[in-house]
Amino acid sequence: MAYPGSQLYEDAIKQGIRLPEKWHGYGQYAEETLPMPTKYLSAVDILCFRDNAFREYFSNPRYIEMVRxxxxxxxxxxxxxxxxxxxxxxxAREQTLEV
Structure with a gap:
């Protein structure tokens, strides 16, 4: 995430990368979270990957057993x-949105 005040934020602004419009858009679990895209992945792709990885990790039987x-x-x-x-x-619901 390119947080306001960071160099990454300033670079993203200069590059015209779409960033969250409000503070809650920077929350990792917020409905309006908008991560930065990369050269190869859109913000939506990153968001979907991150959410799937979260679910897979925490539901993995090996992880569950280790925690138990x-x-x-x-x-x-x-x-x-x-x-x-x-x-x-x-x-993620608005797949047609250009981010």
């Missing part, structure tokens, strides 16, 4: 509850 052994079953309940909530993304 280190922290006990109460933490597993917390992880399962966390995974019940889908992360809603404005820009």
């Amino acid at each position: 052994q280190k922290f006990g079953p109460r933490v597993i309940v917390h992880i399962e509850e966390m995974l019940k909530h889908e992360i809603h993304r404005k820009f």
Whole structure:
């Protein structure tokens, strides 16, 4: 993320890269999160990849078992509850939006 005040932000502005219009657009789990695109991936591609990786990582049976052994079953309940909530993304729904 190119946060306001950072050099990355200034560079993105100069390059004409679309950035979040409001502060909540910088929140990692916010509906209006808008990461910077790369040379090869759009912001939407990055957002979808990041959300899928999050879900895959935290639902991986090896991870779950490691957490169960280190922290006990109460933490597993917390992880399962966390995974019940889908992360809603404005820009992922608007695939036709040029970002």
